[in-house]
Amino acid sequence: MWKTIVRRLILMVPQLIALSIIVFVMAKMMPGDPFTGMITPDTDPARIEELKEELGLNDPLPIQYVRWVKNALQGDFGKSYTFQRDVTSLIGERALNTFWLSFVSVILLYLLAIPLGILAGRYQQSRLDKFIVFYSFITYAIPTFVLSLLFLYIFGYKLQWFPTGGSVDIEVEPGTIQYIWNRFYHILLPAITYAILGTTGVIQYLRSEIIDAKTMDYVRTARSKGVPMRKIYTKHIFRNSFIPIAAFLGFTITGLLGGSIFIETIFGYPGMGQLFVSSIASRDYSVICALVMLYGFLTLLGSLLSDIILSIVDPRIRIE
Amino acid sequence: MRRKKKRYRKNGRPRGIGVAFREFQKDKIALVSLFLLVLFILFVFIASFFIDQEQLMRINLYDRYSRPGEKYLLGADQGGKDILGQLIIGARNSVSIALAITLITGFIGIVVGLICGYFGGWVDYIIMRIIDFFVTIPSLLFIIVFVTLVPKYSITSFILIMSLFLWTGTARLVRSKALSESKRDYVSASKTLGTSDFVILRREVAPNLSSLLIVELTLNFAGNVGIETGLSYLGFGLPPTTPSLGTLVSYANNPAVLQQYWWVWLPASLLILFMMLAINYIGQALRRSVDVKQRLG
Numbered sequence: 001m002w003k004t005i006v007r008r009l010i011l012m013v014p015q016l017i018a019l020s021i022i023v024f025v026m027a028k029m030m031p032g033d034p035f036t037g038m039i040t041p042d043t044d045p046a047r048i049e050e051l052k053e054e055l056g057l058n059d060p061l062p063i064q065y066v067r068w069v070k071n072a073l074q075g076d077f078g079k080s081y082t083f084q085r086d087v088t089s090l091i092g093e094r095a096l097n098t099f100w101l102s103f104v105s106v107i108l109l110y111l112l113a114i115p116l117g118i119l120a121g122r123y124q125q126s127r128l129d130k131f132i133v134f135y136s137f138i139t140y141a142i143p144t145f146v147l148s149l150l151f152l153y154i155f156g157y158k159l160q161w162f163p164t165g166g167s168v169d170i171e172v173e174p175g176t177i178q179y180i181w182n183r184f185y186h187i188l189l190p191a192i193t194y195a196i197l198g199t200t201g202v203i204q205y206l207r208s209e210i211i212d213a214k215t216m217d218y219v220r221t222a223r224s225k226g227v228p229m230r231k232i233y234t235k236h237i238f239r240n241s242f243i244p245i246a247a248f249l250g251f252t253i254t255g256l257l258g259g260s261i262f263i264e265t266i267f268g269y270p271g272m273g274q275l276f277v278s279s280i281a282s283r284d285y286s287v288i289c290a291l292v293m294l295y296g297f298l299t300l301l302g303s304l305l306s307d308i309i310l311s312i313v314d315p316r317i318r319i320e
Numbered sequence: 321m322r323r324k325k326k327r328y329r330k331n332g333r334p335r336g337i338g339v340a341f342r343e344f345q346k347d348k349i350a351l352v353s354l355f356l357l358v359l360f361i362l363f364v365f366i367a368s369f370f371i372d373q374e375q376l377m378r379i380n381l382y383d384r385y386s387r388p389g390e391k392y393l394l395g396a397d398q399g400g401k402d403i404l405g406q407l408i409i410g411a412r413n414s415v416s417i418a419l420a421i422t423l424i425t426g427f428i429g430i431v432v433g434l435i436c437g438y439f440g441g442w443v444d445y446i447i448m449r450i451i452d453f454f455v456t457i458p459s460l461l462f463i464i465v466f467v468t469l470v471p472k473y474s475i476t477s478f479i480l481i482m483s484l485f486l487w488t489g490t491a492r493l494v495r496s497k498a499l500s501e502s503k504r505d506y507v508s509a510s511k512t513l514g515t516s517d518f519v520i521l522r523r524e525v526a527p528n529l530s531s532l533l534i535v536e537l538t539l540n541f542a543g544n545v546g547i548e549t550g551l552s553y554l555g556f557g558l559p560p561t562t563p564s565l566g567t568l569v570s571y572a573n574n575p576a577v578l579q580q581y582w583w584v585w586l587p588a589s590l591l592i593l594f595m596m597l598a599i600n601y602i603g604q605a606l607r608r609s610v611d612v613k614q615r616l617g
Contacts, residue, residue, distance in 0.1 A: 015452075015453060018453055019453075022457075137600070138597070141542065141593075141600040142593060142596060142597075143546040143549065143550055143592060143593075144550065145554075145569065146593055149569065149572050149578070149589060157575075157579050164575065257458065258458060258460050261460060261461070280464060280468055281555070291461070292462065292465060295458040295461050296456075296461075299457065300456050
């Protein structure tokens with residue numbers, strides 16, 4: 001067991017190195033340097049050269065790369081020139097917002113997808129099943145930004161059930177119960193959108209698992225023992241089908257990260273995705289690089305998580 | 321000889337197009353989707369010939385947010401530009417860009433996948449590691465960054481950047497199929513007869529993958545329409561002077577437009593939705609006709 005996890009971790013190292021090289025090259029390709037915003041027309045060109053020398057920008061690229069990695073490992077990604085503050089603390093703040101949004105989304109996603117998947121599998125070919133399959137087809141086909149906008153328009157503006165932007169109202173005092181509720185309230189609409197968009201995979205997987213399980217020997221044995229059908233579904237089949245669903249968690253997180261760019265932009269939610277889009281617009285390259293690196297790292301972590309859960313659940317797919 | 325073939329077809333199982341046709345007959349929604357989509361694409365391509373793009377994109381503040389039916393059939397946006405014309409050209413652009421990306425990524429994917437699956441060995445190992453890497457990186461972010469980095473940005477560079485990140489899925493699928501296919505007897509037999517690898521791949525293995533590929537490419541096509549309009553929506557897709565469905569939808573980022581001027585963004589959103597659903601429906605029907613277990617007909 002532990003062997004597999006360690007092997008999987010070692011497998012991640014070259015991927016991380018490759019990712020960091022690409023991000024570094026990307027950073028070098030970007031116009032401007034760390035002094036952007038600090039230089040005025042009267043700055044002495046000799047002084048700029050001096051600064052460059054000091055920061056080691058004239059060193060060969062491999063040396064610069066090693067230094068960059070060293071700094072990044074210590075959490076130093078430079079300064080954001082639009083916000084005039086450390087990139088790390090800026091992203092940290094936004095990452096927390098994104099984390100809460102993703103957290104609520106994942107919970108809603110499973111709350112929605114598991115019952116639907118079970119019902120569709122249990123009453124296969126019934127009207128309910130057809131409806132659920134149709135629903136999961138629609139949510140699979142609809143692009144994130146279209147659904148988000150429609151939801152924002154309908155539930156945010158027309159019906160006014162939800163706030164239409166931000167992560168919290170200004171007038172609420174931090175630290176109170178109301179504050180927490182208010183934040184949750186702001187998260188809810190984007191999270192519901194997220195959850196609806198993400199259900200397809202889980203529903204289809206669970207449905208086909210349950211349909212397959214119906215003909216398994218252990219189900220027949222349970223039936224011949226006289227276990228009521230309801231109990232077979234809740235106790236026997238569900239437990240077996242649920243384990244692989246848990247392994248989906250990593251992929252779900254990976255999917256959420258990609259969607260966060262759209263959802264956070266549309267709902268005006270100050271998370272990492274929104275920060276990324278606004279940094280691109282303002283050409284804030286140090287933030288962009290750090291965010292690409294972080295997103296890449298989290299994506300790798302997501303697939304790592306899935307692989308580890310899968311190898312715990314299903315010993316057949318452990319890495320040789 | 322010809323007659324014999326015909327008779328065999330008649331008596332034997334229906335194949336290829338026949339199966340797909342039956343599948344469409346059984347699934348009325350897919351049939352309607354196919355019909356509407358073909359009609360829509362024909363309309364858009366023919367109608368766009370009669371639209372002067374420069375005149376269409378000229379800003380005319382007198383018609384700012386004019387309501388549908390006032391001067392233009394579907395109203396105008398904040399620049400006083402005709403929505404209907406933009407929808408037509410935008411849809412044409414989306415369809416052609418998505419098609420171009422699908423064909424490019426499809427071609428790369430098929431070639432790389434066939435080589436990996438058929439030859440195996442260290443070539444396969446290296447390319448698979450590269451593909452694994454592409455799969456694990458956040459490609460959407462990279463596409464956005466590259467789009468902003470390219471100095472002379474145009475539709476062509478947009479297509480190439482997208483293709484660079486989107487070919488891996490097809491390559492993986494083709495590889496896994498080619499791998500199992502290349503172990504079949506007919507390939508070994510052909511090899512024993514001295515057929516060259518290239519001929520085996522092109523004339524013998526590739527045709528056996530074709531039905532699967534049609535499904536994959538159709539679904540990719542739908543996905544590419546979604547990604548293109550999504551990126552244009554964020555402002556990292558087509559240049560702002562080019563009419564695009566995504567750009568029309570992006571006007572809704574302004575809350576005033578979202579609430580009051582629904583005719584600016586809603587038709588484009590619905591059009592995107594229609595295209596995505598229709599193409600996906602067709603893809604699903606094709607997939608069923610490829611997979612015997614799932615067939616309806």
